[in-house]
Amino acid sequence: MRKLFLVALIFGFSSSIQAQKFSKEVIDSMYTIVQHTKEKLSKPSKIKLMAVGDIMMGTNFPDNSYLPPQGKGPFDDVNHILTQADILFGNLEGTLTDEGENAKRCSDPSKCYSFRSPESYGKYLEETGFDVMSIANNHIGDFGEIGIKNTSKTLEKHNIAYAGVFAQPYTIFEKNGITYGFCAFAPNKDCVKIHNLTNAKKIVSELKEKADIVIVSFHGGAEGLKHTHVTRKTERFYGEDRGNVYLFAHTMIDAGADVVLGHGPHVSRAFEVYKNKFIAYSLGNFCTYSRFNLTGIKGYAPIAEVDIDLEGNFVKGMLHSAKQIDEVYPFMDEKKRALKEIKKLTEEDFPESKLIFEEDGSFTQKKEY
Structure with missing residues (x-):
């Protein structure tokens, strides 16, 4: 018992x-x-990414006559659109620095296009909500190493991620529970090179392992009114190799990029969806106060709004048409000229993308059944 x-x-x-x-x-x-x-x-079920082209809010080189009058912010007339973005991107075409000597050789300073915006202008970018910016372009080195260093410090001060120079080829940042990897490329001497596809693929592949969404930016392609089309070949301008932007964009997506955003030609170019990933080949000029030729299509200032899912796939888009005229900050264009231009170029250059643009600016991809 x-x-x-x-x-x-x-x-x-x-x-x-x-x-x-x-x-x-x-x-x-x-x-x-x-x-x-x-x-x-x-986490949100989808991401509303907005992207714009070149931004140069005013320069005090060679003198203060190229600065805007005080009292009006650069984005005041377009903020009601831009502030709706989950992620807002732009290309900083120039420097944000209060010091540094012109690094270009110019016999006539008035004809020397070097851009030095005051560091105080960084507040405008933060107030509008820019999350990430490319500094890979032909103007980031206008005021030498100190100009690059101060631009970087200014962006950091205003909590804006950036990449594209040797000291910062890529960056990783987080917002709303989503981790983003960003890298930027250009053909210019101070920048991570658009021509080196092996290195670019390596950067994108590494970012893909660390981030939920990978965004790639490039400054490339020939400039001006005669260069609105994507040739799918290497483009040269003033004897300089400006890259094969078609090959570059496709190679980046093959390596793991989710969105590719182009700028550099100072005119708008076509959109494409490749393997369900969005590409903008050139977003043109956006906020370029003085010292820029804004005649005709150079004054079109598109705002690309793209919804992507959490896998980075294109869902739908909206093209907001803004416009610039000389020494006037961007404003919304009731005639929707940027929309009409990009719609035409997309249909001509990338019919295989089957992107359909509506009159209100919305665009979707026609599905094959």
């Missing part, structure tokens, strides 16, 4: 331990599920 009691006691004690162990495993499992659910719920 005593032996049976001991056996029962041991069995009961053992069952109690198993029960406690089981309960802990269940609790740990439930906790993990709850944490994953909370993380999933904290």
